[in-house]
Amino acid sequence: MTKFFQLVIAGIEIGSIYALVALAIVIIYASTGLKNLAQGEMAMFSAFIAYQFHAWGLGIWLALILAILTTFVLGMGVQQVVLKPVQDSSLLTVVIVTLGLFLGLNSVAGFIWGYMMLAFPAIFPEGALEIGSVDISYAAIGVFAVLLACAGALFALFQFTKIGLAMRAVAYNKETSMLVGVQVNRVIMVGFGLAASLGAVGGIFAAPKLFLDPFMMLTVLIYALASAAFGGLDSPLGAVIAGLFIGVIENLAGGYIGFIGSDLKIVVPLVIILGTLLFRPQGLLGRKYIPRV
Amino acid sequence: MRKTTTRRFGAAALALSLVAAACGGDDEADAPAPAPAEEPAEAPAEETGPGGYVWDGTTDDGITDDTLLIGSSGPLSGPASAYSPITQGVGVCADYINGEFGGVTMLDGKTRQIEVEILDDGYSPEQTVENIRRLHEQVGVFATVNVLGTPTNTAIVDIVEDNEVPNILVATGATRWGRDFASGDYAYTMGWQPAYQTEGKIYAAYIADNFPGSTVAILQQNDDYGDDYVSGFEMGIEGTDIEIIAVETYASGDPDVSQQMISLADSGADIFFNVTTPKYAAQAMVSIGSLDWDPIQFLNSVSNSTGTVLIPAAEGGGAVEGVYTAKWAADPTDPALADDPAMIEYRDMWAKYSDLNTDDAFAFFAWNSCMAQKEIFNNIYPTRASLLATVGNMDEINIEVPLVYAENVSTSIGTGDGWPLEAMQVEQYNGGVWEKQGAVVDVDF
Numbered sequence: 001m002t003k004f005f006q007l008v009i010a011g012i013e014i015g016s017i018y019a020l021v022a023l024a025i026v027i028i029y030a031s032t033g034l035k036n037l038a039q040g041e042m043a044m045f046s047a048f049i050a051y052q053f054h055a056w057g058l059g060i061w062l063a064l065i066l067a068i069l070t071t072f073v074l075g076m077g078v079q080q081v082v083l084k085p086v087q088d089s090s091l092l093t094v095v096i097v098t099l100g101l102f103l104g105l106n107s108v109a110g111f112i113w114g115y116m117m118l119a120f121p122a123i124f125p126e127g128a129l130e131i132g133s134v135d136i137s138y139a140a141i142g143v144f145a146v147l148l149a150c151a152g153a154l155f156a157l158f159q160f161t162k163i164g165l166a167m168r169a170v171a172y173n174k175e176t177s178m179l180v181g182v183q184v185n186r187v188i189m190v191g192f193g194l195a196a197s198l199g200a201v202g203g204i205f206a207a208p209k210l211f212l213d214p215f216m217m218l219t220v221l222i223y224a225l226a227s228a229a230f231g232g233l234d235s236p237l238g239a240v241i242a243g244l245f246i247g248v249i250e251n252l253a254g255g256y257i258g259f260i261g262s263d264l265k266i267v268v269p270l271v272i273i274l275g276t277l278l279f280r281p282q283g284l285l286g287r288k289y290i291p292r293v
Numbered sequence: 294m295r296k297t298t299t300r301r302f303g304a305a306a307l308a309l310s311l312v313a314a315a316c317g318g319d320d321e322a323d324a325p326a327p328a329p330a331e332e333p334a335e336a337p338a339e340e341t342g343p344g345g346y347v348w349d350g351t352t353d354d355g356i357t358d359d360t361l362l363i364g365s366s367g368p369l370s371g372p373a374s375a376y377s378p379i380t381q382g383v384g385v386c387a388d389y390i391n392g393e394f395g396g397v398t399m400l401d402g403k404t405r406q407i408e409v410e411i412l413d414d415g416y417s418p419e420q421t422v423e424n425i426r427r428l429h430e431q432v433g434v435f436a437t438v439n440v441l442g443t444p445t446n447t448a449i450v451d452i453v454e455d456n457e458v459p460n461i462l463v464a465t466g467a468t469r470w471g472r473d474f475a476s477g478d479y480a481y482t483m484g485w486q487p488a489y490q491t492e493g494k495i496y497a498a499y500i501a502d503n504f505p506g507s508t509v510a511i512l513q514q515n516d517d518y519g520d521d522y523v524s525g526f527e528m529g530i531e532g533t534d535i536e537i538i539a540v541e542t543y544a545s546g547d548p549d550v551s552q553q554m555i556s557l558a559d560s561g562a563d564i565f566f567n568v569t570t571p572k573y574a575a576q577a578m579v580s581i582g583s584l585d586w587d588p589i590q591f592l593n594s595v596s597n598s599t600g601t602v603l604i605p606a607a608e609g610g611g612a613v614e615g616v617y618t619a620k621w622a623a624d625p626t627d628p629a630l631a632d633d634p635a636m637i638e639y640r641d642m643w644a645k646y647s648d649l650n651t652d653d654a655f656a657f658f659a660w661n662s663c664m665a666q667k668e669i670f671n672n673i674y675p676t677r678a679s680l681l682a683t684v685g686n687m688d689e690i691n692i693e694v695p696l697v698y699a700e701n702v703s704t705s706i707g708t709g710d711g712w713p714l715e716a717m718q719v720e721q722y723n724g725g726v727w728e729k730q731g732a733v734v735d736v737d738f
Contacts, residue, residue, distance in 0.1 A: 003559040006584070010551040017548075115372045117572045119605035126610045128583060137583050208609060209579075210549050211572050215372065219548050251552045263515050263542050265552070 005134040007251045013140035013209070015247020016147040020202030021217070021224035022231065022239035023150065024195040030171040030234040031191040032087070034094055038101035040221030042078070042196050043203030045105050046071040047212055048113050050204045051120055060121050068200045075196025076189045083192070084185070109214040120207035143205050150201055151240050157194075158236075167191055171234070219266065223247075226269030230276050232286020242284060246272060340674065342400050343689040344682030348674040355435025356675040361397060361405040363387075364412070364428035367441035367464070371415035375601070376441055378649050379464050382659020383439050384409045385647040390667055392646060397670040400679075407670070410434060416441075418448035425449040429456045436461060436680055439485075439662055443467045443518060446482065453481045459680050461485075461669070462662050462713075466492070466595075468521045474685070475711030483684050485662060487621045487714050489518060489593070490525030495619050495717050495734050496591050497529020500564060504589060508538045510562035512553055512577055514569055515542040522568040522593055538562050543573060554580035564589045571596045578611035590616040594717075598654055599626065603722060617730070619717040622697040624727060625657045635695035657696075664694040665713070687713060698733045 021039055028036050036042075050067035054060055078101065086097050124142035128135035158164040169177040170187045178184050202224075203217060210216050227246050231238025250268040282288045340348040355362040367380025387407035390397060396406040410432045414420035421440070428434045429452070437453075440446055441464040450473075453460045462485040463470055470484030500507060511526070513519035519542065527537070539560035541553035550573050557565065558581075565588040567577050574596035581588070590612070596602045597618040607613045623630055630636045639660045640651045649656040672690040673679040683690065699716040716735040720727040 002585075003555060006555045006558075007552060010555060014549065014551070110372065110374075114375075116375050116601050117575065117605060119575075119608035121608070122610065126583075133585065135583065135585060206548075209551075209576075211575055211605065211609065213572065215546075216548075219546055223548070251555075254552045255556050263544065265547065266544065 002133045003255065004252075007255045008248055009134070009136050009140055011248030011251035012244055013137075013143055013247070014251070015244040016143045017202050017206040017220060017243075018223040018227045018247055019147055019240045019243025020150060020205070021199050021220060022227035022243045023154065023236055024199035024202070025224060025228040026231070026233060026236050026239045027154075027191055027195040027198065029228070030236075031167055032188055034083070034087075034098070035225070035233075036195070037095065037098040037221070038105060039195070039199050040203075040217035040224065041102045041105040041109075042071070042075065043199035043206075043220075044212075044214060044217040045074075045109055045203075046196070046200030047120065047203035047207040047216065048109055050200075051113070051118060051207070051212055054121055060123055064123065064204050067204060068197050071200040072193040072197045076193040078196070079189050079192035087188075106214050113212075113214075115214060117211040117213040120204075120212045122208050123205065139209065146201060146205055147240065147244075150198060151236065154198075154236055163187070163190060222266070223250075223269050226273045228283075229273050230283055232283030234287055235283065235285040238283055238285030340400070342674050342679050342683060343672055344686035346674065346679045346682035348401070348676065348679065352675040353435060353677050354433050356405065358403055359396075359405055360408050361399075361670065361675075362408045362410070362432070362434050364410045364432060364434035364437045365439050365441075366412045366414045366421050366424040366428070366437070366445070367439070368416040369411070369413035371417070373416035373442070376416075376464070376655055378653050378655040379439055379441055379659050379662075380411060380413075381647070381649065382656060382663065384411055385643065385649065386659065386663035386666060388646040389642050389663065393642070394667075397667065399670065400672060400674050403675075405675075414445060416445060418444045421445040422448050422452065425452055425460075429458050434458065435675075436677065438462055438666060439464050439659070441465065446470070450479050450482050454479055457481060457677065459483070459677055459684075461680070461684050462665060464658070464662075466521075467517060468525070469517075471710070471712035473711075480681065483711060483713075485665070485713055486658075487717055488525075488712055489521035489595075490528070491712065491715055491736050492594055492619055492717060493522040493525025493527075494529035494736050495719065496566065496617075497526045497533070497535065498734060498736070499617070499619075499719050499731075500591070501530065501533040501535055504535075504564060506534045507563035507589075508536050508560075509564045509566055510539040510541075510557040510560050510588065511537060511566045512541050512543070512550060512557060512569055512573075514573070515544055518595075519568050522566075526566065543569070545570065547573075549573075550576050551580055554584065558584045558586035561586070562588055564591065567592045567596070569593070569596060571598065571602045575602055575606035575609065575611060578606040578613055578616070579609045582610045582612040587612070592616050592618045594619055594621070597727070599722075599725070599727070604725075613722055614724075616722045617719060618722070618727070619719050619734075620727070621699070621714055621717045622657070622661055625654070626652050627727075639696065661694050661697050665692055668692040684713075685711070699735070 021043055024039050028034055046067050049070055050064045053063035053066050082101060086093050124138045128137040158168055166182045166187045169182055170184050174184055223246055227243035228239050231242030246269055250265050253268055254265045276283055365380055365383040368374050369377045369380060387409045391406045396404045398404045412424040414424050428437060436459040439462050440460055443465040446463050446465055460482045466486050466489045468488040468490040470482055471488055473479035474483045511523060513523050539557050539562060541557050543550050543553055554577055567574055569577060603613050643649055643651050669683055673683045697714060698718050699714045716733050718733045719730045721730050
């Protein structure tokens with residue numbers, strides 16, 4: 001039984017990371033209809049920024065807050081410079097541009113910080129809470145708490161602030177929002193910054209566990225995309241639930257199902273994506289899109 | 294294959310070649326039969342090199358009377374560029390040999406300056422294929438040296454065979470290089486560092502001697518590299534009371550290995566054998582630090598770098614104290630070797646001819662390989678067949694590579710053995726340094 005609980009806890013820990021990146025994907029998708037394939041690499045880049053601030057002598061919490069703020073600005077910049085010009089082009093064009101961003105960020109990070117892995121300083125105290133024979137590391141508790149805090153803050157932002165309302169309006173209907181005076185482009189820009197910051201939280205909190213290198217978020221992105229698709233591409237709550245679910249399921253499958261073992265773990269998210277698209281294309285909690293004639 | 298042939302005609306040559314054919318004995322059967330009309334007039338009757346090679350006076354592509362052109366391909370950029378000192382080292386080695394010795398003096402008595410063409414493949418096998426074709430067909434190299442990586446060398450092994458251009462001292466520990474060279478299946482590609490299988494055997498022998506009756510849990514990458522280590526380990530424990538009770542695998546690219554480590558911890562094995570690349574090695578040690586499992590750890594040499602693995606793992610809360618590994622060469626950062634003449638020579642020469650960091654294990658790798666290259670090229674006639682005969686019989690020439698643990702860099706095809714280096718030293722990580730445990734183990738396949 002120890003193994004079971006230990007696997008569930010490890011699943012929640014890694015699942016929280018998937019959920020944070022999935023949240024970022026969902027926010028951008030909801031407001032622009034764009035699936036940002038570079039979301040994982042942007043998160044990796046932010047983790048390097050936090051690492052750099054820390055290396056310059058700042059405390060780890062200060063370093064990570066500064067990195068998240070920097071990422072907010074960078075995210076808005078990326079949207080303005082790279083994505084805005086192609087915003088209304090075909091889906092393929094936009095996907096290729098985010099793919100280019102993906103490769104570009106990866107190479108730039110490698111150029112600046114090298115490809116050797118780096119130890120990211122621990123954010124939470126070492127050690128674990130012992131319940132019976134199960135160890136729950138403080139890092140796992142911490143990451144899960146951060147995920148809940150981010151999801152809560154996001155909910156509050158959408159429900160109780162003017163910018164949140166504007167973002168929801170743009171997501172719902174861009175043209176109508178424009179007509180009633182919402183500055184759509186500015187809202188999208190802020191949405192991008194917000195998403196980049198959420199991804200940054202995911203990258204930074206993943207870094208102590210995964211070790212920092214330019215490839216850190218490569219497969220995390222696949223799990224995050226699966227979470228976003230499974231939860232519903234326009235549902236933040238769905239992304240959180242799906243991320244945690246996928247983290248736990250892939251660990252249990254790897255740990256207990258003989259033929260999946262650890263070799264086929266990566267197949268788990270792919271099966272989930274396929275199953276979702278086949279049987280419930282709008283995802284667990286997503287809105288069903290019904291075109292009106 | 295094109296040959297630059299020195300053609301000399303004459304009755305004297307014909308007579309001499311007949312004498313050579315008569316005196317060559319059994320050895321000659323292995324060497325290409327010289328065409329009588331191509332014997333140079335001044336060639337003495339018995340120009341034989343290591344491995345019973347008989348020189349017919351010809352000179353192969355890539356060699357002139359005063360130059361030797363060699364090539365290499367490796368990751369000068371990209372994700373594996375940490376290895377680039379090995380690739381750059383081929384050029385540094387040439388500068389060192391040209392600068393200190395005026396070049397290599399081959400068995401035909403001519404001294405040749407080494408020229409090097411190095412191409413970047415970014416550790417991408419498709420690029421390596423392009424590079425090797427260019428080196429063979431456009432640049433016209435005599436041989437390639439230290440081509441880096443298992444997937445990259447695997448991608449070119451057939452081209453090397455078809456073009457009959459030797460690819461020696463490849464910088465990868467896959468077991469096949471020695472095996473296929475010895476068996477003749479791939480007679481143009483030869484290894485250098487100890488095979489991963491050899492290393493697996495060495496750990497098995499050490500565990501059987503020092504921790505009898507123990508159980509073992511293994512984490513391995515799910516590819517040839519992981520399988521080589523594990524199969525060597527399995528061979529080594531055959532007939533002993535050591536038992537493997539759990540094996541978990543991961544794919545290169547997985548985010549982390551915590552699930553695998555939880556399953557291995559659940560086995561409660563006495564020993565953990567860590568067959569992973571640097572990032573996963575560090576993650577595994579961090580997992581052990583946080584789980585209720587305290588095994589004796591054996592870490593494969595692929596990931597035993599103090600600076601890039603052990604220190605980051607320790608910073609991340611990993612259990613690194615007391616970890617065992619095996620090394621086949623001295624450690625340039627070992628304080629005990631600071632005054633060692635061979636180590637001083639290495640630092641001086643590499644500082645003189647390059648800007649490589651001499652503490653870097655890969656720069657040091659290049660130096661050891663350079664020592665071997667120098668002796669190999671000094672002991673060949675200017676033909677590829679001679680090069681292959683020499684590298685296949687290195688026990689016949691005196692190769693001194695003072696900083697590797699092998700007493701004798703040797704290989705002998707006759708005994709089915711194509712591995713130049715097979716000796717390793719087991720070491721244990723204590724208080725930030727690797728400490729030698731017991732004597733150097735020489736595993737003979």
